[in-house]
Every structure is written in structure tokens, then in C-alpha cells.
Amino acid sequence: xxxxxxxLPRTIGAHAILLTYTAIALFPVILVIMNxxxxxxxxxxxxxxxxxxxxxxxxxxxxxxxQGDFIHxxxxxxxxxxASLFFVLLFGAMAAFALSEYRFRGNTLxxxxxxxxxxxxxxLGTVAILQLMVASGLVNTLTALILVYTAQGLPxxxxxxxxxxxQVSDDLKNAGRIDGLSEYTIFFRxxxxxxxxxxxxxxxxxxxxxxxxxxxPLILAPSEETKTVTLGAQLFLGQFxxxxxxxxxxxxxxxxxxxxxxxxxxxxLIRGITSGAVK
Amino acid sequence: MGSxxxxxxxxxxxxxxxxxxxxxxxxxxxFVVFVGPSGCGKSTLLRVIAGLEDSTSGRVVIDGExxxxxxxxxxxxxxxxxxxALYPHLTVKNNMGLGLxxxxxxAAEIDRRIGIASSxxxxxxxxxxxxxxxxxxxxxxxxxxxxxVREPKxxxxxxxxxxxxxxxRVNTRLEIAQLHRRLKATxxxxxxxxxxxxxxxxxxxxxxxxxxxxxxxxxxxxNSPANEFVAGFIGSPKMNFIDGARLxxxxxxxxxxxxxxxxxxxxxxxxxxxxxxxxLGADTNLYLxxxxxxxxxxxxxxxxxxxxxxxxxxxxxxxxxxxxxADGKVLK
Numbered sequence: 001x002x003x004x005x006x007x008l009p010r011t012i013g014a015h016a017i018l019l020t021y022t023a024i025a026l027f028p029v030i031l032v033i034m035n036x037x038x039x040x041x042x043x044x045x046x047x048x049x050x051x052x053x054x055x056x057x058x059x060x061x062x063x064x065x066x067q068g069d070f071i072h073x074x075x076x077x078x079x080x081x082x083a084s085l086f087f088v089l090l091f092g093a094m095a096a097f098a099l100s101e102y103r104f105r106g107n108t109l110x111x112x113x114x115x116x117x118x119x120x121x122x123x124l125g126t127v128a129i130l131q132l133m134v135a136s137g138l139v140n141t142l143t144a145l146i147l148v149y150t151a152q153g154l155p156x157x158x159x160x161x162x163x164x165x166x167q168v169s170d171d172l173k174n175a176g177r178i179d180g181l182s183e184y185t186i187f188f189r190x191x192x193x194x195x196x197x198x199x200x201x202x203x204x205x206x207x208x209x210x211x212x213x214x215x216x217p218l219i220l221a222p223s224e225e226t227k228t229v230t231l232g233a234q235l236f237l238g239q240f241x242x243x244x245x246x247x248x249x250x251x252x253x254x255x256x257x258x259x260x261x262x263x264x265x266x267x268x269l270i271r272g273i274t275s276g277a278v279k
Numbered sequence: 280m281g282s283x284x285x286x287x288x289x290x291x292x293x294x295x296x297x298x299x300x301x302x303x304x305x306x307x308x309x310f311v312v313f314v315g316p317s318g319c320g321k322s323t324l325l326r327v328i329a330g331l332e333d334s335t336s337g338r339v340v341i342d343g344e345x346x347x348x349x350x351x352x353x354x355x356x357x358x359x360x361x362x363x364a365l366y367p368h369l370t371v372k373n374n375m376g377l378g379l380x381x382x383x384x385x386a387a388e389i390d391r392r393i394g395i396a397s398s399x400x401x402x403x404x405x406x407x408x409x410x411x412x413x414x415x416x417x418x419x420x421x422x423x424x425x426x427x428v429r430e431p432k433x434x435x436x437x438x439x440x441x442x443x444x445x446x447x448r449v450n451t452r453l454e455i456a457q458l459h460r461r462l463k464a465t466x467x468x469x470x471x472x473x474x475x476x477x478x479x480x481x482x483x484x485x486x487x488x489x490x491x492x493x494x495x496x497x498x499x500x501x502n503s504p505a506n507e508f509v510a511g512f513i514g515s516p517k518m519n520f521i522d523g524a525r526l527x528x529x530x531x532x533x534x535x536x537x538x539x540x541x542x543x544x545x546x547x548x549x550x551x552x553x554x555x556x557x558x559l560g561a562d563t564n565l566y567l568x569x570x571x572x573x574x575x576x577x578x579x580x581x582x583x584x585x586x587x588x589x590x591x592x593x594x595x596x597x598x599x600x601x602x603x604x605a606d607g608k609v610l611k
Binding site for chain 2 (some may be wrong): 169172174175179180181189190193194
């Protein structure tokens with residue numbers, strides 16, 4: 001079958017490139033998941049083969065669930081991620097609305113200031129953040145992590161959302177004003193539903209670095225009570241002996257929640273990326 | 280119950296002055312149209328009346344009450360927007376009722392008013408639909424209905440027909456005219472389309488560069504424009520402007536409407552060559568390049584056969600020729 005826009009060699013070529021890339025991208029993930037179901041001897045003996053009846057072993061998962069308080073770590077990670085995400089989206093959207101909707105002195109400067117965080121990594125300020133948290137007695141609390149991650153996520157959220165909010169029709173907001181809606185109602189009921197796809201985009205970009213972060217949990221909240229999954233997995237990394245079964249199992253488990261959240265947001269996400277290009 | 284008075288309203292965005300002192304009075308029940316080229320400040324003026332923009336100085340008085348600092352919802356106005364601006368998450372019925380609900384009107388009263396408005400605009404079959412399920416014309420009728428249910432002192436229309444296709448535009452224009460006749464309400468209508476202005480208005484306000492050029496009835500503006508700008512803006516095709524010196528006249532510029540010129544193949548005032556002819560059936564537009572007058576447009580009623588390149592003589596109707604001074608004002 002050959003039409004004006006499609007030719008067989010081209011189709012094959014394009015698919016070959018895409019399939020190769022997919023294989024490369026998925027390889028480490030598959031390797032981790034595959035080996036997490038194998039015995040120690042299986043992992044070292046034949047790392048690249050899928051689990052066979054001989055090498056199949058759930059020892060990694062039983063260790064992870066038995067040893068260490070893994071359910072608790074999961075809970076911590078989830079609380080931190082969801083709470084940070086909520087605040088990033090809420091405050092980011094509110095700031096973006098103000099920047100795009102109201103004319104005030106220093107509007108552009110304020111926008112630049114809020115976007116500055118995209119260029120300056122928050123980790124540069126680790127020492128100051130730690131001092132701040134010590135002074136305010138927030139060390140070893142999830143609150144500390146939520147505050148830091150909210151600050152980390154806001155710049156990109158403000159930047160992306162203010163671009164999208166500029167596209168929301170002025171007439172619609174003005175119609176709301178004439179009908180007597182308050183600015184908050186206009187924001188929450190009229191504007192937010194219209195920028196939902198871009199909110200999903202921001203949510204995914206914000207969520208993944210937070211869930212995967214090891215730096216701030218290690219520095220701000222390393223106590224047993226507040227450990228996150230990534231920090232908890234370090235438990236099995238010893239100086240002399242490393243429990244590979246347990247680490248691989250822990251990592252496989254840690255992928256799940258992100259994957260679920262991604263699936264929830266992805267439909268919106270694709271719309272967010274393509275909106276504007278195709279109306 | 281719906282008079283409006285604008286006193287010396289000025290509006291500046293930073294250093295750019297958009298409205299340069301507007302004075303206007305609208306009496307109860309009048310249909311007033313603001314026209315002007317884009318960027319002349321007509322939409323800004325409407326927004327100032329609505330309270331969506333604050334004026335830099337001056338007063339807006341609705342029904343004898345100074346509303347310069349009153350929020351839009353409390354001014355007793357309703358507005359219809361160019362892009363319809365319907366609430367996408369609400370049904371037609373709730374779209375129309377939201378303003379009343381915000382003003383805590385009893386539910387029975389809201390239903391009664393929606394009933395009247397929807398039968399007036401034949402929207403009854405669509406009351407439970409959402410805006411996305413309506414066509415453009417229906418959406419604009421819902422937007423008009425949303426304005427009607429508020430029973431405002433003042434209706435404000437911001438280019439309501441611009442997003443509709445040509446056929447629908449004529450229908451909706453008719454509907455707005457009927458609505459005005461039935462409600463006898465005061466309406467202010469912004470457009471850049473002079474046909475809409477001429478057909479709808481009791482009174483036309485011609486704006487240019489933030490200033491009012493002339494206020495008057497449609498025929499008054501057509502027959503006795505105050506200056507060159509109004510003369511050129513009202514009427515289609517545009518009035519011909521000819522340099523007075525070329526014709527040996529004392530006036531700076533001579534204006535003749537295309538329909539007030541006659542052509543003859545044998546003799547006449549201005550000899551010219553046909554550059555292009557537009558045959559519209561009901562009338563014919565000829566573009567003539569004249570030796571004395573330059574390029575002019577002539578509108579002839581009915582069919583007139585003229586090939587490009589042919590020589591024709593154009594003669595202006597002396598009673599309908601306008602003379603403008605150096606400042607653009609009409610010379611009496």
C-alpha cells in the first residue's frame with residue numbers, strides 16, 4: 001500500500017528507529033524488574049536472562065517487606081509527593097493567574113523573579129536550607145521536605161501555567177465579572193478547568209523528581225520515622241555487602257506509584273503538549 | 280430607566296492615551312452604535328462603561344448615579360461579547376441564570392425570566408445543552424439571552440456579530456433590532472462594520488484616535504458629515520477625495536460619493552480611463568483614472584458595460600459635493 005504521504009521503506013525506517021530507542025530506554029527498567037524476581041546466584045550468574053524455574057526467587061520482596069519498615073517509607077514518599085504536588089499546582093496556578101491577568105507595577109520583573117528558580121538549582125542552597133530547618137525545628141519532619149519541594153517545583157509551574165493562562169479568553173473572565181463572580185470564583189471555576197491539560201503537564205514534570213529525590217531526604221529527614229522510599233532502599237546498600245535482591249525489589253516497587261500517577265495524568269498530558277498546535 | 284452620561288472620560292495605558300476626553304449623552308431607550316477603525320478606542324470606551332476598565336479621569340453616570348467606582352456587577356448592565364464567552368461547564372439554562380443566582384434572585388423568578396428570554400430567542404430546545412453542543416449562531420443567542428434575563432438598564436454589545444458567518448450575521452442583526460424594539464431598552468453597540476451601524480442605530484458615534492468625530496443619526500452622518508474622516512468612513516464604496524488645487528477650487532479637498540457621480544462616453548467634467556469594473560448585478564463599480572481628478576470610484580445602479588481601457592467622462596452632482604478645509608472640516 002503506497003499513498004502520497006506514505007511509503008513502505010520510510011514506514012519501516014521510522015519504526016525501526018522508534019523501536020530501537022524504546023528498547024534502549026526500557027532496557028534498564030526491564031533488567032531491574034527481571035532480576036528482582038531472581039535468587040542471588042541467578043542475578044550474578046545470568047543477569048540478562050529472565051527468571052527460570054531454577055533461578056526464580058521472591059527473596060528480595062520478602063526481605064523488603066519483612067525487614068525495614070517499607071510500607072511506612074512508601075507512605076512517607078506518597079505524602080511528600082502528593083502534598084508538594086498539591087501546593088505547587090495551587091500556588092503556581094494562583095501566581096500564574098495574577099501575572100497573566102492583572103496589570104501592576106513590576107509585573108514583568110515579578111514574573112522573571114519567579115522563573116529564576118528554573119535556572120538556579122535549589123541544591124545550591126542546601127546549607128542555608130538546612131540551617132533554616134534547624135532553626136525552625138523542622139529537621140526530620142515531612143513538612144521540611146514538602147516546603148523544599150514546593151519551592152523547587154514552583155518556578156517551572158509558574159512559567160508554564162502563566163503562558164497557558166494568557167490564552168484563556170478575556171471575554172470569559174469579563175463575563176464572569178459582569179455576572180458578579182468574585183475573582184476567586186473566576187479563577188477556580190472558569191480558568192482552572194480550561195488549563196487542566198497544562199496542569200497535568202506541570203504535575204508530571206514536578207512529581208517525578210520529587211519521588212526520585214535522594215538528596216533532601218538524606219539531609220533534612222534521615223530519621224527512621226521520615227525516611228522516603230529512595231532513602232529506605234539505601235538500607236540494603238552496605239559498605240561491604242550489598243543485598244541486591246532487596247534493592248532491586250525495592251526499586252521495582254518504587255516504580256509502581258509513579259507509573260500509576262503517570263497513567264492518570266498522561267491523557268491530559270498529551271492534550272497539554274499538543275494544545276495550541278492543533279485546536 | 281436607562282440613561283447614560285459620560286463626562287470627559289480619559290483613559291491611558293502607561294504613556295499611551297487611548298481615550299482623549301469623551302463626552303456623550305445617551306437617553307433612555309436609545310440604540311447607540313460606536314463605530315471607528317480598529318484601535319480607535321471604541322472597545323475601551325465600552326469597557327469603561329461596563330466597569331471592566333477604570334477610566335484615568337472623568338465620570339460615568341448611569342441613571343443619574345455616578346458609577347465610576349462601582350464594580351461591573353452592580354452597575355445594572357449586561358454585556359454580549361464577540362467570542363460569546365459562555366461558561367463552558369454550565370448548561371444553557373445555568374449560563375443564563377448564573378448572574379441572577381449570584382445576585383440571590385429567587386429560583387422561581389430566575390426560571391420565569393429564563394422562560395421569557397428563551398422563548399424570545401427560540402432557545403427552548405437547547406436549555407439543557409452545554410455551549411460545546413451548540414452552533415455559533417445559537418451560542419451568540421445564548422449570550423444575548425444571558426444579557427436579557429438580567430433585565431439591565433443598559434445593554435452593551437462588543438462586536439457581537441464579528442465571529443458569525445455572513446448569512447448568520449444578517450439574521451442575528453435582525454434579531455437584535457427586533458429585541459431592541461420589543462424591550463425598548465437602552466443599547467450600546469460597538470462595531471467596526473458601518474453596515475451594522477447604519478442599519479441598527481438611532482444614533483451613531485464615530486470615533487477616531489480616541490476622540491469623537493461626530494454624533495448623529497445614520498442619515499445625518501451620510502448627508503452632512505462634519506469632516507473628512509466621517510465622510511470617508513460612512514458609505515461604501517468610500518467617498519472620493521480629490522485635491523482641490525487640481526480642480527482649481529479654493530477648498531483643500533473636494534469629496535464626492537461614488538453614487539453621486541454619473542458617467543457618459545461622450546462628454547462630462549472629468550475625462551478618464553476605466554481601470555477596472557466590478558459587476559455586482561444590482562450595481563456596478565467603475566474605477567476611473569481621470570486626468571484632472573486622479574483615481575476615482577463611480578457607482579452606477581444596475582448593469583453598465585464598460586471594458587477596462589475605455590474612455591469615459593465622469594460628472595459629479597454639484598448639490599452633493601462636499602468641500603473640506605485644510606483642517607479636514609466641512610466648509611459651509
